[in-house]
Amino acid sequence: MTNNHPKSSEEKLATNQTRSTDPKSQKIAATGAGTATVSAQSKPNTNNTPEPQIKKVDISIAGVTYPIYCPVHEQEELRSAVFYINDYAQELRKDAPSLSQENLLVLCCLNLYEKIHANQRDDEDRLQESSRSDALLNKILKDAQSIL
Template sequence: MTDDQSKSIEKQPKNNPTPHSQAPSKGLPAQKSAQAGTTASSTVAKANTKTTNTPEPQIKKVDIAIAGVTYPIFCPVHEQEELLSAVSYINNYALDLKREAPSLSQESILVLCCLNLYEKIHANQRSDEDRLQHEKQSQALLNKIMKDAHSIL
């Protein structure tokens, strides 16, 4: 997801001539220029154009609304569903904040949303780290039990 329009513009192929192609000289018909050797470079330029025209991800402008304010977002088509899911979550949280504190500005609401999301992300990271630590401890304990069991047998 991105709201940077310049990225979508950068991905579009440019219609500038390639440095190898030559425009016909002033006063000379195109045939004479072609006879002068530009046919080969034009063919190379056309071949290069065909190989560089790889399909880029399609970017779509999506208008999203958070707490009553609409924002234009440029999003790859394949990420649109995820964007709308995120907007739904953030909008619900922002509307709850707005109901609890109607005097908050839109900027303050969004800052609080960001802080809340960071807190949730950080809590998930800690939870994952704790889970990994418990798995290591469990594996070590299981290995010790198996080693003791083998030594008894």
Template sequence: MTDDQTIPLDKQAPNNQSQNNQRPINGLKSQKAVPNASTSNNSASQSAAAKPAPKTNSTPEPQIKKVDIAIAGVTYPIYCPVHEQEELHSAVSYINNYALDLKRDAPSLSQESLLVLCCLNLYEKIHAHQRSDEDRVQGDKQSEALLNKIMKDAHSIL
């Protein structure tokens, strides 16, 4: 809550006008009114507070580009970092082909149902791939343990 109610109206008007012109960068209004006297006393601290802002902006931000993608005949606008566009197009191609295959099998599905089914099927594929990777790692560990045992037995015989 603001302290505007405790300041007489004739003193609020100039202060409120300056506050409306000085909105924070993030677009939110400040939560507490600042009296005119403290504004003039804090001008050095305000200029110091203004200096760190360029430091946060000095880091290069990735360039974002709007890309229209089409999946199963419907176009969607996507905002994508420029350096990821090629990967996005590859993903769109795979998903579009997958969705079109599903649509051939079930032509009466709505676009929303088609995309939900597509997501569920692709998740199942990803999960199966992860399980096979885990199984492969487990098999490698077992093979290594067996090989170590054979080598240990061979050394004990020699």
């Protein structure tokens, strides 16, 4: 999935102005802070080529809507991610209600990275332990065969 979210405030303004003048564009409105929404639109097919398998998906996290272009086959995964991240952001919002949207999302990203990194370390530890177990089992089998 690719993010088509502008980086600077000037780009945001230019994008919003472009969106508002495009008759095929969808008006993006923020939803309530406690909800996560995902709506999809197909890119219009202007010629006779097959329609691309990319759809514009408007996701809402902590009450703010973001346009994302997502491959069709990844939409369910995107929906799942949106609901997980939105729930996580709402839990953070409960603990720190005065955080700005930007600070909330930064904190959310940092906490989620910490979780991902901890899972990766756990996976590496399990892999090392599995390798040690395999080596020990092979040594036991070799020792058992030498006795027989």
